[in-house]
Amino acid sequence: xxxxxxxxxxxxxxxxxxxxxxxxxxxxxxxxxxxxxxxxxxxxxxxxxxxxxxxxxxxxxxxxxxxxxxxxxxxxxxxxxxxxxxxxxxxxxxxxxxxxxxxxxxxxxxxxxxxxxxxxxxxxxxxxxxxxxxxxxxxxxxxxxxxxxxxxxxxxxxxxxxxxxxxxxxxxxxxxxxxxxxxxxxxxxxxxxxxxxxxxxxxxxxxxxxxxxxxxxxxxxxxxxxxxxxx
Amino acid sequence: xxxxxxxxxxxxxxxxxxxxxxxxxxxxxxxxxxxxxxxxxxxxxxxxxxxxxxxxxxxxxxxxxxxxxxxxxxxxxxxxxxxxxxxxxxxxxxxxxxxxxxxxxxxxxxxxxxxxxxxxxxxxxxxxxxxxxxxxxxxxxxxxxxxxxxxxxxxxxxxxxxxxxxxxxxxxxxxxxxxxxxxxxxxxxxxxxxxxxxxxxxxxxxxxxxxxxxxxxxxxxxxxxxxxxxx
DNA sequence: CCAAAAGTGTTGGTTTTACACCCATGG
DNA sequence: CCATGGGTGTAAAACCAACACTTTTGG
Numbered sequence: 001x002x003x004x005x006x007x008x009x010x011x012x013x014x015x016x017x018x019x020x021x022x023x024x025x026x027x028x029x030x031x032x033x034x035x036x037x038x039x040x041x042x043x044x045x046x047x048x049x050x051x052x053x054x055x056x057x058x059x060x061x062x063x064x065x066x067x068x069x070x071x072x073x074x075x076x077x078x079x080x081x082x083x084x085x086x087x088x089x090x091x092x093x094x095x096x097x098x099x100x101x102x103x104x105x106x107x108x109x110x111x112x113x114x115x116x117x118x119x120x121x122x123x124x125x126x127x128x129x130x131x132x133x134x135x136x137x138x139x140x141x142x143x144x145x146x147x148x149x150x151x152x153x154x155x156x157x158x159x160x161x162x163x164x165x166x167x168x169x170x171x172x173x174x175x176x177x178x179x180x181x182x183x184x185x186x187x188x189x190x191x192x193x194x195x196x197x198x199x200x201x202x203x204x205x206x207x208x209x210x211x212x213x214x215x216x217x218x219x220x221x222x223x224x225x226x227x228x229x230x231x
Numbered sequence: 232x233x234x235x236x237x238x239x240x241x242x243x244x245x246x247x248x249x250x251x252x253x254x255x256x257x258x259x260x261x262x263x264x265x266x267x268x269x270x271x272x273x274x275x276x277x278x279x280x281x282x283x284x285x286x287x288x289x290x291x292x293x294x295x296x297x298x299x300x301x302x303x304x305x306x307x308x309x310x311x312x313x314x315x316x317x318x319x320x321x322x323x324x325x326x327x328x329x330x331x332x333x334x335x336x337x338x339x340x341x342x343x344x345x346x347x348x349x350x351x352x353x354x355x356x357x358x359x360x361x362x363x364x365x366x367x368x369x370x371x372x373x374x375x376x377x378x379x380x381x382x383x384x385x386x387x388x389x390x391x392x393x394x395x396x397x398x399x400x401x402x403x404x405x406x407x408x409x410x411x412x413x414x415x416x417x418x419x420x421x422x423x424x425x426x427x428x429x430x431x432x433x434x435x436x437x438x439x440x441x442x443x444x445x446x447x448x449x450x451x452x453x454x455x456x457x458x459x460x461x462x
Numbered sequence: 463c464c465a466a467a468a469g470t471g472t473t474g475g476t477t478t479t480a481c482a483c484c485c486a487t488g489g
Numbered sequence: 490c491c492a493t494g495g496g497t498g499t500a501a502a503a504c505c506a507a508c509a510c511t512t513t514t515g516g
Contacts, residue, residue, distance in 0.1 A: 010285045010286050011246060011247075011283035011284070011285065011286075012246075012247050012283065012284045012285060012286050012288070013244045013245070013246060013247070014244070014245070014247050015242060015243075015244060016242075016243050016244070016245050016316070016327060052242035052243065053242070053243045053316070054241045054242065054243060055241050055242075055243050055318075055325070056318045056325075057243070057318065058316065058317050058318060059314065059316040059317075059327075080313060080314065082311060083290065083311065083314040083329050085247075085284070085289065085290040085329065086289055086290075087286075087287045087288065087289060094286075094287075096247060096290075096327065096329075098314050098316065098327075164468085165468085165469090166467075166468075181506075181507075181508085182468090182469085182470095183469090183470070183471080183507095183508085184505080184506070184507085186469080186470085187470095187471095203514090204515085206466080206467070206515095207465070207466040207467065207514080207515065207516085208465080208466035208467030208468070208513080208514065208515075209466080209467055209468045209469080209512065209513040209514050209515095210467090210468080210513075210514065211467075211468055211469090212468085212469090395495085396495085396496090397494075397495075412479075412480075412481085413495090413496085413497095414480095414481085414496090414497070414498080415478080415479070415480085417496080417497085418497095418498095434487090435487095435488085437488095437493075437494070438487080438488065438489080438492065438493040438494060439486075439487060439488080439492080439493035439494030439495065440485065440486040440487050440488095440493080440494060440495045440496080441486075441487065441494095441495080442494075442495055442496090443495085443496090463516105464515105464516090465514105465515090465516085466513100466514085466515085466516105467512100467513090467514090468511100468512075468513075468514095469510105469511085469512070469513095470509105470510090470511080470512095471508100471509105471510105472507105472508090473506100473507090473508090474505105474506090474507090475504100475505085475506085475507100476503100476504080476505075476506095477502100477503080477504070477505085478501105478502080478503070478504085479500100479501085479502075479503085480499100480500090480501085480502095481498105481499090481500095482497105482498100483496105483497090483498105484495100484496085484497085485494100485495075485496070485497095486493100486494095486495075486496095487492105487493085487494090487495095488491105488492090488493085489490105489491090489492085489493105
């Protein structure tokens with residue numbers, strides 16, 4: 001950054017916001033958390049959670065703070081998505097939004113923050129009209145999520161700590177929007193060495209034979225040279 | 232972005248900069264353009280070109296403006312990389328930098344902008360000490376470039392309009408840092424259908440049999456479902 | 463004992479890799 | 490005529506996709 005002095009008179013001093021697209025799997029559906037705006041502009045519209053970055057706060061800290069305000073969770077998957085900075089994206093003036101994507105396990109519940117009247121989960125495939133350019137942000141986030149899931153093992157972040165292989169497969173199918181072959185799916189994930197078998201079984205929750213529970217190996221090598229998990 | 236009013240008193244109004252990592256291939260080496268800072272902080276240090284975003288200017292416009300100031304080129308490959316916003320990354324105060332990556336053809340020449348004493352190409356593998364957090368930005372840009380090159384056909388953007396297959400292969404080898412098999416490389420690129428044979432040959436420039444010139448088919452489908460070009 | 467879901471291998475086709483020689487030109 | 494880089498095919502190995510039955514439990 002060549003911030004040569006003197007500062008050019010036409011340099012922008014925008015407001016700086018972070019917005020977080022929070023994905024979760026609930027009822028076998030990919031959902032994301034939206035809050036209803038209490039104040040203009042776009043009063044009453046749904047929006048993705050976000051807020052201004054505080055003084056001396058890093059972007060990621062700000063994103064985690066927003067995430068925690070809405071969901072109470074802290075230690076979850078979070079990555080920077082893209083920065084949206086069109087001059088007129090906010091009618092009140094120049095606001096730069098650094099968008100993040102978060103993946104939270106299915107057992108997390110939404111809670112309304114101070115700024116939002118309601119916070120609710122919405123199916124990613126049937127979203128209401130959104131405030132600002134948030135529809136664009138969500139589109140981009142979805143694309144990134146699918147992409148990530150194909151190439152990396154990030155799918156676990158959407159499930160509880162322990163899960164069955166069928167649950168994991170259902171998660172992949174929901175996000176990717178396609179059916180996968182059970183045997184090939186299992187083989188691939190087990191061979192990838194990122195799962196750890198537990199001694200426990202999912203019992204009673206449904207008919208049929210109880211399924212073994214697995215957990216994600218936190219110590220697994222994330223990926224050295226990406227090879228598609230599901231080509 | 233939930234920009235609920237009233238504005239929180241602790242909201243940040245940072246300066247907004249764009250920085251552009253400009254890659255090019257010269258002398259069979261992957262190089263990037265650096266400018267020497269004329270003013271403090273980091274006076275005299277090398278930095279990647281960049282500057283503040285003007286009022287009512289989009290982020291991409293700002294990046295293209297900086298790019299053009301340094302190189303004179305306009306219509307080249309440019310993509311947003313990442314946003315760096317650590318509170319203390321600039322000693323003068325809070326400055327958010329939206330970093331971009333640009334790929335320019337080998338025949339582009341650097342020219343010093345107003346703000347920079349010099350602008351020069353440096354090998355990506357032997358960089359001087361850089362100002363601010365620019366070393367980190369460059370590291371990240373290199374990673375992204377390698378990644379892109381493996382999965383997409385973006386390599387052409389680093390070459391002149393017409394090029395031989397050997398030149399293209401050398402470009403890939405330089406960026407990826409590994410040798411590729413000539414026959415496999417050719418087969419794959421030709422089968423991908425993104426190259427167009429010209430009637431011309433690269434003659435006289437070196438010993439040996441003249442090589443056919445190819446050009447990139449601008450109308451080519453960039454990629455539907457990414458498949459690695461070089462697994 | 464029936465319904466429901468879990469679990470498990472093999473085969474054929476495709477893709478990928480490894481590899482060596484002849485060709486056209488300039489000096 | 491020799492040195493230099495351009496151009497070309499094939500065979501073995503690895504990988505992927507498709508496919509059906511047995512096992513375990515709860516009702």
